[in-house]
Amino acid sequence: MAAPRARAQGRAGGGRGRTASRGSPWRCSTDSAPPPRGDRDVSSRTRNLEIALRQAVADGLLGEERPVAGFVDVRGVRDSVAGLHAAFAGVPDVLHAFAAKACPLVPVLRLLADAGTGCEVASPGETRLALDAGFAPERIVLDSPAKTRAEIQEALALGIALNADNLAELERIDALRPAGSASVVGLRVNPQVGEGSIGAMSTATPHSKFGVALRDEGARDRIVDAFARRPWLTRLHAHVGSQGCPLPLIAEGLATLHGLAQEVDARLGRRRVTSLDLGGGLPVNFADDTVTPTYDDYVAALTAAEPALLDGRYQVVTEFGRSLLAKNGFTAAVVEYVKDAGGRRVALTHAGAQVATRTVFMPESWPLRVSAYGPDGTPKRGPRVPQDIAGPLCFGGDVVAHERPLPELAEGDLVVLHDTGAYYFSAPWAYNSLPRPAVYGFLAEDDGSAAFATVRAAQSVREVSEESGLAQANALLTGFAAPPPP
Numbered sequence: 001m002a003a004p005r006a007r008a009q010g011r012a013g014g015g016r017g018r019t020a021s022r023g024s025p026w027r028c029s030t031d032s033a034p035p036p037r038g039d040r041d042v043s044s045r046t047r048n049l050e051i052a053l054r055q056a057v058a059d060g061l062l063g064e065e066r067p068v069a070g071f072v073d074v075r076g077v078r079d080s081v082a083g084l085h086a087a088f089a090g091v092p093d094v095l096h097a098f099a100a101k102a103c104p105l106v107p108v109l110r111l112l113a114d115a116g117t118g119c120e121v122a123s124p125g126e127t128r129l130a131l132d133a134g135f136a137p138e139r140i141v142l143d144s145p146a147k148t149r150a151e152i153q154e155a156l157a158l159g160i161a162l163n164a165d166n167l168a169e170l171e172r173i174d175a176l177r178p179a180g181s182a183s184v185v186g187l188r189v190n191p192q193v194g195e196g197s198i199g200a201m202s203t204a205t206p207h208s209k210f211g212v213a214l215r216d217e218g219a220r221d222r223i224v225d226a227f228a229r230r231p232w233l234t235r236l237h238a239h240v241g242s243q244g245c246p247l248p249l250i251a252e253g254l255a256t257l258h259g260l261a262q263e264v265d266a267r268l269g270r271r272r273v274t275s276l277d278l279g280g281g282l283p284v285n286f287a288d289d290t291v292t293p294t295y296d297d298y299v300a301a302l303t304a305a306e307p308a309l310l311d312g313r314y315q316v317v318t319e320f321g322r323s324l325l326a327k328n329g330f331t332a333a334v335v336e337y338v339k340d341a342g343g344r345r346v347a348l349t350h351a352g353a354q355v356a357t358r359t360v361f362m363p364e365s366w367p368l369r370v371s372a373y374g375p376d377g378t379p380k381r382g383p384r385v386p387q388d389i390a391g392p393l394c395f396g397g398d399v400v401a402h403e404r405p406l407p408e409l410a411e412g413d414l415v416v417l418h419d420t421g422a423y424y425f426s427a428p429w430a431y432n433s434l435p436r437p438a439v440y441g442f443l444a445e446d447d448g449s450a451a452f453a454t455v456r457a458a459q460s461v462r463e464v465s466e467e468s469g470l471a472q473a474n475a476l477l478t479g480f481a482a483p484p485p486p
Helices: 002-012 042-058 074-087 106-114 124-133 149-158 167-176 219-228 247-268 295-305 322-328 357-361 461-467
Strands: 068-073 094-099 118-121 140-143 161-164 185-190 233-237 275-277 315-318 329-341 344-349 370-373 384-390 399-407 414-417 438-444 450-456
Touching: 042 068, 042 074, 042 329, 042 414, 042 438, 042 450, 068 074, 068 322, 074 094, 074 106, 074 295, 074 322, 074 438, 094 140, 106 118, 106 124, 106 438, 106 450, 118 124, 124 140, 124 149, 149 161, 149 167, 161 167, 161 233, 167 185, 167 219, 185 219, 219 247, 233 247, 247 275, 247 295, 322 329, 357 399, 370 399
Parallel strands: 068 438, 094 118, 094 315, 118 140, 140 161, 161 185, 185 233, 233 275, 275 315, 344 384
Antiparallel strands: 068 329, 329 344, 329 414, 370 414, 384 399, 438 450
16 A cells, blocks of 8 residues: 555645635635535535545545545535625624534645634633634634633633633633733623533523523523623624524524513613624534535524514624535445345445544434445445444444445445545544544545545554553553552
């Protein structure tokens, strides 16, 4: 595999001259004229996936020695960001802060920064990633229900915006905020409008752990008082939920947020709230390649629920994640064995719960489309046979698709898990100490070829051992000040 590896690395470094420009490996000549709404023809998305898959096999990025990898469509990401900006073009002042949790990979975050987004973070690690990716502090928003004093202090010192999750956190900010801090400070509220079809992804339920519960007795008075006592508190924030939450529910929650902002200003007799952080929450269609709902649909739903929400009185912040990246990424894996069990065909692949954790444990809520390809990356043809697509982990439930009708798979074939650009290959599960797979960005070309850039190199088994305490191998034998009693 030495020769294919060298070829792959050469292409990742820039490939042909038209693929990358000096200073940014993510820019290409066709990026200057994206579609006006950022929408991509479904057949184009499939075509680009298949070009990338064939080229990945030819370049040795996917095969027997590298049996699973993730791929990011760079032009697709840029097009999605363009669509988001276009949908909000009528809003005078808006910051689209990408939710880093959806893809905490520095090269992807840098691509998004270059495309014009900010970044929403929810931990010290995500804050570090955002800064390393090149986001200016004033374009970073810190959200977390359990910020430490150190996190708050860092954000206030750097000028990072932050949304306090509760009134007690505001008291911490009182003590830590330096005079003249440039940080925009907001308060997160829970509009308590209910949950969508996936309870775990709904954050506006009566007992949600996030925000100040707005419908609890006395909550509105406490919120108004919090603003009255803090001239630097100028933002309100809410996030109703994401996958499984219908647009009318999201819009209802954000219309409530707008109403609260007006109430705060009216009761204080002066302008205090200057911006609204609307959170994220656009669901993704995992059933096929169609992008629905769209960002235009989202804006229309908000406007229908509250016509003044986007009229420019308030700066608007969004925190989309999954909807920007899900359809711009896929995971590919080699079929290692195929067998029959209880009258059912089972394909054992290298893509299981370690890369598709939510799908394995909540298949009804997080179903993924699966496609079958031959060893060379070309689509498989033939009669469809119900097959289980299982992963490599040592527990019986490690199955990403049950009885899925596909052309009959064989050893050495490839399976593709679609729509995994967000929350899948970027947040692997280390069960069975399986190495983290590589992730590559790709640019599919009109001539049927593709160029790759390494986003994250595949983890080696040596690195797995080092991460698991190799340097302290004798710690429990000799690492104590005195030996433990027998």
